[in-house]
Amino acid sequence: xxxxxxxxxxxxxxxxxxxxxxxxxxxxxxxxxxxxxxxxxxxxxxxxxxxxxxxxxxxxxxxxxxxxxxxxxxxxxxxxxxxxxxxxxxxxxxxxxxxxxxxxxxxxxxxxxxxxxxxxxxxxxxxxxxxxxxxxxxxxxxxxxxxxxxxxxxxxxxxxxxxxxxxxxxxxxxxxxxxxxxxxxxxxxxxxxxxxxxxxxxxxxxxxxxxxxxxxxxxxxxxxxxxxxxxxxxxxxxxxxxxxxxxxxxxx
Amino acid sequence: xxxxxxxxxxxxxxxxxxxxxxxxxxxxxxxxxxxxxxxxxxxxxxxxxxxxxxxxxxxxxxxxxxxxxxxxxxxxxxxxxxxxxxxxxxxxxxxxxxxxxxxxxxxxxxxxxxxxxxxxxxxxxxxxxxxxxxxxxxxxxxxxxxxxxxxxxxxxxxxxxxxxxxxxxxxxxxxxxxxxxxxxxxxxxxxxxxxxxxxxxxxxxxxxxxxxxxxxxxxxxxxxxxxxxxxxxxxxxxxxxxxxxxxxxxxxxxxxxxxxxxxxxxxxxxxxxxxxxxxx
Numbered sequence: 001x002x003x004x005x006x007x008x009x010x011x012x013x014x015x016x017x018x019x020x021x022x023x024x025x026x027x028x029x030x031x032x033x034x035x036x037x038x039x040x041x042x043x044x045x046x047x048x049x050x051x052x053x054x055x056x057x058x059x060x061x062x063x064x065x066x067x068x069x070x071x072x073x074x075x076x077x078x079x080x081x082x083x084x085x086x087x088x089x090x091x092x093x094x095x096x097x098x099x100x101x102x103x104x105x106x107x108x109x110x111x112x113x114x115x116x117x118x119x120x121x122x123x124x125x126x127x128x129x130x131x132x133x134x135x136x137x138x139x140x141x142x143x144x145x146x147x148x149x150x151x152x153x154x155x156x157x158x159x160x161x162x163x164x165x166x167x168x169x170x171x172x173x174x175x176x177x178x179x180x181x182x183x184x185x186x187x188x189x190x191x192x193x194x195x196x197x198x199x200x201x202x203x204x205x206x207x208x209x210x211x212x213x214x215x216x217x218x219x220x221x222x223x224x225x226x227x228x229x230x231x232x233x234x235x236x237x238x239x240x241x242x243x244x245x246x247x248x249x250x251x252x
Numbered sequence: 253x254x255x256x257x258x259x260x261x262x263x264x265x266x267x268x269x270x271x272x273x274x275x276x277x278x279x280x281x282x283x284x285x286x287x288x289x290x291x292x293x294x295x296x297x298x299x300x301x302x303x304x305x306x307x308x309x310x311x312x313x314x315x316x317x318x319x320x321x322x323x324x325x326x327x328x329x330x331x332x333x334x335x336x337x338x339x340x341x342x343x344x345x346x347x348x349x350x351x352x353x354x355x356x357x358x359x360x361x362x363x364x365x366x367x368x369x370x371x372x373x374x375x376x377x378x379x380x381x382x383x384x385x386x387x388x389x390x391x392x393x394x395x396x397x398x399x400x401x402x403x404x405x406x407x408x409x410x411x412x413x414x415x416x417x418x419x420x421x422x423x424x425x426x427x428x429x430x431x432x433x434x435x436x437x438x439x440x441x442x443x444x445x446x447x448x449x450x451x452x453x454x455x456x457x458x459x460x461x462x463x464x465x466x467x468x469x470x471x472x473x474x475x476x477x478x479x480x481x482x483x484x485x486x487x488x489x490x491x492x493x494x495x496x497x498x499x500x501x502x503x504x505x506x507x508x509x510x511x512x513x514x515x516x517x518x519x520x521x522x523x524x525x526x527x528x529x530x531x532x
Contacts, residue, residue: 050413068417080414084432084509093428094418123509 001026002047002147002179007056009042015204016042020056022198022207026146027177031190032198035237039205040183041151047181048074048149060147070097073140073178075150079132081124081139087111088120091139098143110142111135113172130161134168141172150182154189162186163221166193170217187233191226192219199236209236297479302486305479309468319487322453322465325381326495329388330449334442337393341400341441346430351401362394366452370459384456391452392445399441403434436510439503446499450492465491 004022008015017039024030032040045051047058049067058065060072068074081090091107098106111117114134124132133153140148153169154162166189173180184190190197194213201208211229219226279299285291286298293301309315340358344351369390370383377383407430415429457466465484472480 048417050417068419070419074417076410078410080410082411082414082429082432084507093415096418096420096424125509 001061002181003059004043004047005057005059007043007046007053007058009039009046009051009205010054017046017053018204018206020205020207024179024181026179029173029180029193029195030182030198031194031196032181032183032200033185033187033190033233033237034200034205034208035202036185037205038200038202040200042205043200044149044151044181044183047147048072050074070143071146073143073145073148075133075137075140075148075153077152077155079124079129079136081132081135083124085124086120087116087122087124087127087135090124090135091142094139094142106142107138110138113141113175114138114168128161129157130165133157133165137169137172141176141178144176145178148178148180150180152183152185155185162189167218169193187230188221188226190233191229192221197229197233199233201237209233294476295478297482301479302482305477306483306486309480309483318463318465318468318484319491321463322457323491325384325388325456325464326446326449326453329385329452330392330446332385333389333392333449334396334445336389337396337441337445338400338438341397342404344397345401345404345434355401358394358397366390367455370455374459379460384453384461387456388449388452391448395444395448396438396441399437399444400434403437403441404430406437407433435503436507439499439507442503443496443499446495447492450488450495454488 002024004020004024007017007020009017020043022030032043034040042051046053047065049058049065049069049072052066060069065072081087082093085093088104088107088111091110092103095103095106108117108120111120114137116131116134116138119127119131119135124135127135133156137153150169154165157165169180170193172178180193182190182193187197191213197211197213198207199209199211200206209232211233213226213229215223215225282291282296283298283300286293286296286301291298297305306315309318340354344355344358366387369387373383373386377386411429411433412425415425420428453464454466454469457464458470461467461470465487468484469481472478472484
């Protein structure tokens with residue numbers, strides 16, 4: 001299991017994160033929502049080993065995380081594919097430590113899982129935004145990580161592509177059961193995907209509330225109980241009532 | 253456009269052939285002016301006279317020697333300048349410390365018009381090959397240096413982060429990410445550097461040489477043979493363009509991923525031209 005223990009992060013005296021405690025069960029899907037500047041992306045980058053916590057620790061199966069490691073896969077808001085490599089080579093890029101003869105079959109299998117089997121030879125610039133993001137998910141999954149971290153993975157996509165990729169991500173999760181920790185500013189996305197939704201607030205970045213979403217999957221986006229949670233989360237973020245002291249930069 | 257324009261004619265106009273119309277007309281005009289005796293032949297020989305003098309030089313057996321030595325000077329100067337520029341550009345692009353140490357000095361040197369080095373190079377290195385090749389190397393150095401530095405600096409930090417996540421560092425990071433990401437800018441630098449190498453070989457050969465295409469220019473002036481001057485200019489143009497094309501072909505092999513994108517843009521522009529022609 002993944003444990004985030006008393007993690008704080010300060011940038012030049014500014015407290016980006018204060019004492020975050022968040023245990024995540026193996027195979028659990030945790031969605032983190034919050035206003036801009038609440039430190040949710042910073043938290044994800046610390047868990048991924050891309051940044052160091054000022055204090056506290058991240059422990060994965062008893063081992064402290066101090067840098068990027070193959071057990072943890074990362075998906076960013078942008079696909080971040082190498083434009084000079086084909087889609088298959090981009091996925092193989094994550095397999096540098098494996099023997100050469102294993103790379104291609106593993107990469108092809110990962111591409112098949114995200115439905116890009118026919119595009120292995122294409123260059124990233126030939127893909128649509130949704131396809132490129134699927135390729136980057138294939139790259140994150142190809143080494144079979146135990147934990148998958150996703151930083152606003154679908155926020156740059158149109159609504160239809162976003163819905164289909166959300167469903168797709170759940171298919172992958174059903175098949176491989178990775179622990180998933182994802183950051184989003186789309187409350188509905190968090191509710192549709194997560195076992196647990198963590199609400200963060202800023203100044204300093206901290207966990208404000210948590211909700212266990214004990215609905216069976218697949219969930220209907222229009223489900224009444226999801227609306228109920230959505231309202232509570234909006235209230236948590238001071239966004240429920242128009243004209244309340246909502247953070248002006250936050251758009252739904 | 254009139255209705256007499258055939259489909260084939262339109263296709264030729266839409267393609268590269270349209271660019272040949274103007275030079276062909278100018279050549280014809282030039283030849284006509286000379287034939288009619290309007291242009292003085294001791295100043296402006298006809299195109300056919302230039303070709304004849306090329307043939308005479310070739311038959312005299314001295315032309316290939318001139319071409320050979322000029323090509324060799326360009327090649328050696330370009331390789332020398334490029335080698336030093338690549339090392340220094342990589343250093344200053346990769347390390348902010350080295351950039352602070354080296355770049356201000358190099359930028360200061362860059363503001364010296366390169367021909368101004370000629371007297372001191374001749375004094376230091378003599379009138380023969382060493383000073384010429386050094387001058388050409390200086391010319392080729394700056395564009396390659398600047399593009400290498402900028403290319404490495406502009407590598408997408410996010411891609412570097414992806415590489416680090418997957419355990420790439422040191423040589424593997426350079427080979428798998430920094431190098432391929434820098435190559436497009438590097439090839440732009442190489443092309444500009446090669447262009448300057450050709451420019452500087454002329455300067456180097458004009459300042460004192462007993463052979464080479466630049467010497468042919470000077471010799472043509474001093475012996476009052478304008479056809480030889482124009483023949484040498486023609487050869488400069490041909491070999492300059494040929495070497496540039498060779499470099500482009502080489503670059504295409506390495507940056508095909510980027511080229512395919514440019515091709516798409518070109519095709520789009522071409523299609524728009526075609527559409528406009530159809531409307532007329």
